[in-house]
Amino acid sequence: MLFNSATFIIFFLITFFIYYLPFVRNFQVIILIIASLIFYAWSSPTLLILLLISISLNVIISFRVAHDKKNKRLFWAVIGVIINLLILSLFKYGSLITHLFIDTFSYNRPEEGIIALLLHLPLPIGISFYTFEGISLVIDVMRQRDKDLEQNNFVSSNLLEHFLNTSFFIAFFPHLIAGPILKARQFYPQISIKYFKNINWYVVFNSLVVGYFLKMVVADNLKDYTFWIAYPYYQGLGTITNLCLLFGYSMQIFADFAGYSLIAIGLGASLGYSLPDNFNFPYISRSIAEFWRRWHISLSTWLRDYLYISLGGNRKGKVRTYINLMIVMTLGGLWHGAAWSYAVWGIFHGIGLAIERFLGLDNREKNLTENSKFTWKNILLDYLQILAVFSFVSLGWLLFKLPRFEEALDFLVSLFQDVELTPQLSKIIPVMIFSLPVIIYHIPHLPHLQKSEVDNNYLPKNAWWILCKEVAIGIMLAAILLNSGNSDEFIYFQF
DSSP states (O other): OOTTSHHHHHHHHHHHHHHTOGGGGGGHHHHHHHHHHHHHHTTOGGGHHHHHHHHHHHHHHHHHHHHSOHHHHHHHHHHHHHHHHHHHHHHHHHHHHHHHHHHHHTOOOOSSSHHHHHHTOOOOTTHHHHHHHHHHHHHHHHHHHHHOSSOOSSOOSSHHHHHHHHHHHHHOHHHHTTOOOOOHHHHGGGOSOOOGGGOOHHHHHHHHHHHHIIIIIIIHHHHHHHTTSSTTTTTTSOHHHHHHHHHHHHHHHHHHHHHHHHHHHHHHHHTTOOOOOOOSOGGGOSSHHHHHHHSSHHHHHHHIIIIITTTTTTSSOHHHHHHHHHHHHHHHHHHHOSSHHHHHHHHHHHHHHHHHHHHTOTTHHHHHHHHTOOOHHHHHHHHHHHHHHHHHHHHHHHHHHOOSHHHHHHHHHHHHHOTTSOOOHHHHHHHHHHHHHHHHHHGGGSGGGOSOSSSTTOOOOSHHHHHHHHHHHHHHHHHHHHSOOOOOOOGGGGO
16 A cells, blocks of 8 residues: 555545544554555555564563563573565565575476465565564563662563554564564553544645655656666766766655655654654765664664674774674665665665775865855865765765676766767756756755854754745645656565
8 A cells, every 4th residue: 555546545545534533542552553454464464463473572572581580581582583584585585595405506497386485475565664663672671680680661461462562563564565664662661541633734834845846746756867877878878967866866756755854753643652763864974874863864873883892893993894784884885775786775875984084085064064154165066075075976876776796887888988978958857857856955954054054954944944845845745746656666666
């Protein structure tokens, strides 16, 4: 069920109406659990079984971690992490590993049996997201119990209540399919009775309008042109045309995923729940490290909190830090998909982060904050670094658009071979037009336009600025109604 479908709008309005009825206030969590299960099962009812199994396992294991003696808590926590990873690995990487086995040992592909089953396992939508949330629950409970043996902020002493809270935490439909990835310690304290009068309509309206605009007007229109970055269509288009199309895809993937996240935030706010920001204007980043503090924030912080720090972070010397960066980014790449191109994409970013750290370029924004100098030289250097980081990131997105590695390499070769071909303005001009909103969206947050580098979200709150924002929201709302592209699923649904 797509957020940008009429079916979802009807589903949400019915849920919203029932949810705020006065006589069902004590059952709000149950209502949202039922709605979330319907939402997930809408297209593939059989995959609901796996979600329920995942929820049940995490309920039981986190309950044992919370209430068992200290010497058993670590055992249950380790079991919980292993089971979650095994489920994710089986359904997401079972086919990839089986293909590797067949190719390595020249094994004939059977039509039935366990190997045939592994080759055709379905990829449950959202499994990467809800598995990571299950792991965060187990680890958060473990860490909380280690800090305070007298109480636990996440797990009720009543198993049924914990089952409902955990089902709600994992299955809550605004974030279920493509995030943001929630952490137990952030979400559980929010679970309570919600009142219609307390809805923050400003957050709801602005998040939904901007989110739907980015998805339906920008991303869905751009996809009709970035489609040409596919084998063999890009061959013969010419260097300039292909570079513009790759630029457009970079705009598209941001608009698509940031749009989803904003819609999720708006839907969550309408139901009384605060979901974390997932994007902080990533295309104005002056380093790759800064990019990962701004892009898919819920994933990057998850990898930092539960993997990078657990590996030792930067506390065990420079060499170990570089190794940890490579491990985290490679696994982060594989998290996106069961193809070697995603691992290469992660390694690509890992190498970039390691080189930045070695050259001392990973904290330029922090250094400027401390020096408080915005000279023309620094501003020019900022723009050059922003351009360099954007180019680096956009080159990496090619592996998302062309997951077959040989096709990505062929695309790069064509950039050098087709320099003299005439640019195709019929493709370039629409890409630039539909990319413009993303550029405008980032401009007010450029470093030298900020009053304070410490508060990166600061913007002047005078009457002129407020008027500009209101006009922009009106224009976006009109564009949603008048110029939406052909509806398509969100790019990150495949992950």
